[in-house]
Amino acid sequence: MNRLAITLPGLELKNPIMPASGCFGFGKEYGNLYDLSQLGAIMIKATTEEMRYGNPTPRVAETSSGMLNAIGLQNPGLQGVLTNELPWLEKFDVPIIANVAGSETADYVEVAKQISKASNVHALELNISCPNVKCGGILFGTDPEIAKELTAAVKAVSSVPVYVKLSPNVTDIKAMALAVEAGGADGITMINTLVGMRLDEKTGKQVIANKTGGLSGPAIKPVAIRMVYEVSQVVNIPIIGMGGVTCVQDVVDFLSAGASAVAVGTANFVDPFVCPTIIEQLPAKLDELGIDHISELVGRSHRV
Amino acid sequence: MIIQDLMTVESQQEIAKNIFEMKLTGKLVGEITSPGQFVHIRVSDSFEPLLRRPISIAEINPEKNEMTIIYRAEGRGTSLLSEKREGDTVNVLGPLGNGFPVEETTAGQTAVLIGGGIGVPPLYELSKQLTAKGVNCIHILGFESDPVVFYEEKFAALGETHIATVDGSNGTQGFVTNVMSEISHDFETFYSCGPMPMLDAVQKAYVHKKGFLSFEQRMGCGIGACFACVCHTNENATDQAYVKVCSDGPVFPAGVVQI
Numbered sequence: 047m048n049r050l051a052i053t054l055p056g057l058e059l060k061n062p063i064m065p066a067s068g069c070f071g072f073g074k075e076y077g078n079l080y081d082l083s084q085l086g087a088i089m090i091k092a093t094t095e096e097m098r099y100g101n102p103t104p105r106v107a108e109t110s111s112g113m114l115n116a117i118g119l120q121n122p123g124l125q126g127v128l129t130n131e132l133p134w135l136e137k138f139d140v141p142i143i144a145n146v147a148g149s150e151t152a153d154y155v156e157v158a159k160q161i162s163k164a165s166n167v168h169a170l171e172l173n174i175s176c177p178n179v180k181c182g183g184i185l186f187g188t189d190p191e192i193a194k195e196l197t198a199a200v201k202a203v204s205s206v207p208v209y210v211k212l213s214p215n216v217t218d219i220k221a222m223a224l225a226v227e228a229g230g231a232d233g234i235t236m237i238n239t240l241v242g243m244r245l246d247e248k249t250g251k252q253v254i255a256n257k258t259g260g261l262s263g264p265a266i267k268p269v270a271i272r273m274v275y276e277v278s279q280v281v282n283i284p285i286i287g288m289g290g291v292t293c294v295q296d297v298v299d300f301l302s303a304g305a306s307a308v309a310v311g312t313a314n315f316v317d318p319f320v321c322p323t324i325i326e327q328l329p330a331k332l333d334e335l336g337i338d339h340i341s342e343l344v345g346r347s348h349r350v
Numbered sequence: 351m352i353i354q355d356l357m358t359v360e361s362q363q364e365i366a367k368n369i370f371e372m373k374l375t376g377k378l379v380g381e382i383t384s385p386g387q388f389v390h391i392r393v394s395d396s397f398e399p400l401l402r403r404p405i406s407i408a409e410i411n412p413e414k415n416e417m418t419i420i421y422r423a424e425g426r427g428t429s430l431l432s433e434k435r436e437g438d439t440v441n442v443l444g445p446l447g448n449g450f451p452v453e454e455t456t457a458g459q460t461a462v463l464i465g466g467g468i469g470v471p472p473l474y475e476l477s478k479q480l481t482a483k484g485v486n487c488i489h490i491l492g493f494e495s496d497p498v499v500f501y502e503e504k505f506a507a508l509g510e511t512h513i514a515t516v517d518g519s520n521g522t523q524g525f526v527t528n529v530m531s532e533i534s535h536d537f538e539t540f541y542s543c544g545p546m547p548m549l550d551a552v553q554k555a556y557v558h559k560k561g562f563l564s565f566e567q568r569m570g571c572g573i574g575a576c577f578a579c580v581c582h583t584n585e586n587a588t589d590q591a592y593v594k595v596c597s598d599g600p601v602f603p604a605g606v607v608q609i
Contacts, residue, residue, distance in 0.1 A: 071575035075597070079352060079573075091577075099592060104568045106578040111397045115570065120577045120592070264397045292397065315571040316392065316400060318443065319354060 049339050050328055052086070052307055054284050055232035056169040056207035057141055059086035059307060061325050062340060063297065066288045066311035067091060067145040067171060067211075068117065069262075072131035073138075076318060082138040084322050089235075089309055090131065092147040092173050095156050097123035102255040107244045112266060112290075113312060114242050114259030119147055124157050132164045141168035143209065151199050159203040169206050172197065172231075175213030175238035187213040187238075190225035197229030207232035209286065212277070214269055215241050223277040234277065235286040235309065237270045262312040264290045271303045275347055278304025292320065294327040298335070301343040351381050352446060352573060359438045360416060367497040368423050369468075370432045371408070378444055379415045382407060385475035386449030386543070386564055386601045389419065390572035392441035393430040402443065403427045404569050404596070406543070408471035408501075409478070420471035420500065446572050447600050450476045450541050450562055457484030460537040464526050464552050466492040466544025472564060474501055476541055477508045488512075488537065490529045492548065496520035527551045535559075540604075550609040561604035567595040574598075582608040 050061035065076070067089040073082055082088065100120030107114045122130065127144075135142055144161045148154040158170055174187035174196060186196050193210070201208050210226040212219060214237040223234055239260025244253045252258075270289025278285055287305030291297060292313040300308045313320045332340060357376035365371045378389070390402040409418040423432040434440060449472070455461045461480055465473045470491050477487045487509035493499045496519035505511040512529045513521030522529050526548060535556075542552045543564035553563065570576035574597030581599075583591045583606055593599065593607065 069571075069576065071577070075571070075573040075575040100577060100580070103578075103580060105580070106401075106568050106570050106576075108399055108401050111400055113400055113570070115576075115578065117577050120580070263400050312400070315576060316397070316402065317354070318571070318573065 047339070049332055050325070052341060054286075054306055057087060057143075059141070061086045061328065062301070062307035063321055063325050063328075064089055064143070064286070064307065064309050065314055065321055066309035067143075067173070069311040069314045072127065073135050076314070077135075077138070079318050080322050082135070083140050084325055085140050086307060086325075087141045087143050087168070088135070089143045089145055089171055090127075091121055092119050092145040093121055093124055093127045093157055093161060094119060094147050094149075095124050095153045097121065097126060104253060104255055105259075107253040107259065109242065109244055109261065109263075110265060112261050112263030114244055114254055114261055115239070116254050116256035116259040118256070124160055128160065128164060132166060136166050142166045143169045143171050145171045145173050145211070146200070147173040151196055154196060155199050155203050158200045158208070162203075162205040167206060169232070170200065170204055170208045171235050172200055172208055172210045175211050175215075187222065188216050190221050193222055194225040194229035197226045197231050201230040209233040209235050211238055212236040212273075213238050214266075214273055214289075219273050220276055220280045223281050227281045227283055231283060233284045233286065234281065235288065236277065237266070237273050237289045240266055240269065262290070264292055266290045267296060267299075271299055274300060274303040274305050278345060279348060292316070294324050294331045297324060297328070298331060298343060301340070302346040304345045304348065306341075306344055352444065353378055353381060354441065354443045356439045357442045359434050359436055359440060361436055362432070362434055364432075365420070366500040369420065369498060369500050370423055371418060371420050371500075372431070372434070373416055373418050374440060374442065375414065375416045376442065377415065378442055379410055379412060379417050382410050382417065382445045384449030384452065385479055386472045387445040387447050388472075388600065389442050389444030390446055390569075391431065392443075393427045399427045399430075401427075401570065402572060403431065404446070404572060406472040407445065407475060409475045420468070422468045443572060447596055448598070450564070450601050452476065452479045452483070454560065454562070455480060455485045455539040459539065460486040460488065462488045462490065462533075462537050462540045464490045464492075464530070464540060464542040464544070464548075466526060466548040467494070467498070469542075469544030469548070469564065469566075470501065472543050473541065474504065477505065481508045488533065490514065490526045490533070492526035492544065493520070525551070527555060530555050546609055553604050553609065556604070562601050563604055563607070564601045565595050565599055565607060569596050572596050584608050
């Protein structure tokens with residue numbers, strides 16, 4: 047028995063650990079460091095219909111136990127990803143979750159339609175929560191009705207299950223979760239980064255050229271855990287949890303809060319081997335907790 | 351190949367004001383392929399500070415599996431690094447990036463190496479390798495003031511060496527460009543590492559020469575995955591095309607990167 051195997055819509059995962067979108071490029075850099083087949087899945091960098099150059103620099107700034115980023119969805123565009131990125135990943139035995147972004151509904155629909163047909167793409171992650179682009183992104187992720195309509199439009203054309211990535215930058219994340227579930231989402235991924243700002247000590251000006259950036263890293267884990275806990279109690283679709291995961295205990299925490307799988311983001315920058323390290327340590331953690339299968343951890347915090 | 355190595359601190363000393371020289375041993379040294387490459391160092395076991403620090407490699411000794419890094423202790427990360435002592439271990443990722451092309455200058459030719467502040471260190475290994483193959487190296491090293499000048503004698507042992515300090519407390523008063531205007535332009539190649547305004551001035555002064563510049567930019571991952579450390583290039587009409595300093599660079603031929 048594989049004690050770490052998890053089944054989710056469209057995804058037969060060897061283990062519940064995957065790198066989060068935006069923190070792993072399209073896999074090539076990390077693929078030169080270790081065998082990507084060890085991973086449960088890979089959430090590749092956001093893909094938009096046209097190539098995007100992203101935001102001016104500086105694009106990152108360190109904060110207390112975290113970092114701000116405003117990359118701005120730089121990517122080679124749909125055709126570039128289909129031609130140059132996804133085929134390279136086929137050599138690995140790992141399902142790909144393609145992150146789909148756009149400026150308007152038609153962009154999302156076109157990318158979803160085409161990228162979902164790629165042989166190694168097993169699910170889509172609908173990016174309605176990027177805080178760093180002017181058009182699209184977070185606008186779709188803060189209005190429940192618009193999020194529902196976009197989810198339905200993408201579901202209608204996608205060849206694979208659709209997960210929707212929720213933003214924490216809302217008053218009521220449960221309302222957003224229920225809206226995308228009503229729109230036909232097969233799952234939820236959460237959370238994206240929190241909008242933040244850092245000022246330069248000497249000049250008093252913003253450090254990041256975009257002025258604001260998305261906060262990630264260990265600093266945001268308590269927010270993410272709370273949100274996964276809340277959302278998992280109101281929806282009937284699975285959650286892939288993320289936000290500040292750095293170690294095997296963080297994985298246990300996210301599963302206990304109600305996530306069925308866990309993505310690792312910023313920690314990849316601190317330790318590029320963090321994902322395989324966590325995967326290697328999980329069986330011993332299950333032994334320590336006295337359980338046979340990792341799925342027994344899911345939603346522990348809800349149980350009386 | 352990039353590896354993550356727990357390297358051992360062989361020595362650590364302050365060689366100028368807030369400038370530290372650290373010698374590290376480990377198998378990572380065997381992977382270094384060119385001068386000007388850098389390493390990404392995790393300065394703490396905790397997540398405070400969170401990100402690794404990119405630091406250039408100043409010298410390598412493959413026989414001893416030893417490399418030397420020189421850094422300025424000014425922020426939290428580099429200050430923590432300066433507290434490491436002989437026998438401590440340091441988590442090092444590297445070697446990263448593409449360094450200076452030594453092969454672009456041949457025996458008997460002359461190369462000018464221009465460094466500014468903490469951009470000086472990678473030029474030392476470059477000069478060692480160039481002089482070893484018979485290249486005549488002229489060094490122009492710029493610093494703020496005499497207390498932060500380092501490696502003056504070590505560079506002088508390899509070739510003609512000029513120092514410029516902003517306050518004139520050592521060498522020529524002013525910037526490296528003040529020295530550049532006084533020396534002969536009878537050379538084949540230039541190599542430079544330092545702050546962006548300096549690289550700009552060097553590139554403009556030597557516009558008809560073959561040159562290579564090493565850039566700095568804020569980094570996230572250090573391996574090319576996060577797209578944080580990008581610079582515009584000159585080749586695209588839209589002026590929007592980017593290169594990644596960490597994995598495409600940090601060294602680029604002069605003229606490639608928009609300054």
